[in-house]
Amino acid sequence: MIKRNSRIVFLGDSITEGYGVSRGECWIDALPGQNINHGISGDTTAGMLRRFTAHVLREKPDYVVIMGGINDLSEGRSLQSVRENLQAMYERAEMRDIIVIPAVCVMPDYDMVLENDWAAYYPGIADLPEKLEQLAAWIRRYAEEHQLLCLVFAQYFPNYTANEYYRYFSDGVHPNERGHAIMADIAKKLLYGTT
DSSP states (O other): OOOTTOEEEEEESHHHHTTTSOTTOSGGGGSOSEEEEEEOTTOOHHHHHHTHHHHTGGGOOSEEEEEOOHHHHHTTOOHHHHHHHHHHHHHHHHHTTOEEEEEEOOOOOHHHHHTSGGGGGOTTSTTHHHHHHHHHHHHHHHHHHTTOOOEEHHHHHHHHOSSOGGGGBSSSSSBOHHHHHHHHHHHIIIIISOO
16 A cells, blocks of 8 residues: 555546546545546556656656556557567656566457447557456566556456446446446555555
């Protein structure tokens, strides 16, 4: 568990940024401490790595939560490249004595994703569920091997959504207000041991 007054940078894409929900309704907004949200909609792990110095190292946080990869995989980039980018960020943080908290994103509602007009323009959509599962397994394994706290949204989110999983998303990928509230609850339990 981490101290409630810790300075934390959250690095990621639209789900970190809070795309589709009002100000104050993003899951990060509900967490205690000095939280710096550096989520950017549409970003990839390559983009996150490029801005790592500006958005993480210069902030000098106690911790960095890193969550990304769904955009890379949707766009058809390889799983290997995503793993390499994430590992490079993990290692850069560790070299600066910033404690890394790898995060495993909420799994999309794939049927709902396919209903979107934009789905046809993403070459990696067809095998996205399989690739996300493989990425999640790698992140969990990395965290375990390096004795890191891991924010595993994918594992715990379904426990809150036993019926009608789609009701917690705006488009199958981005959690809505209900989804963000669940993510906040999961994060509080895993990071602070509270609700």
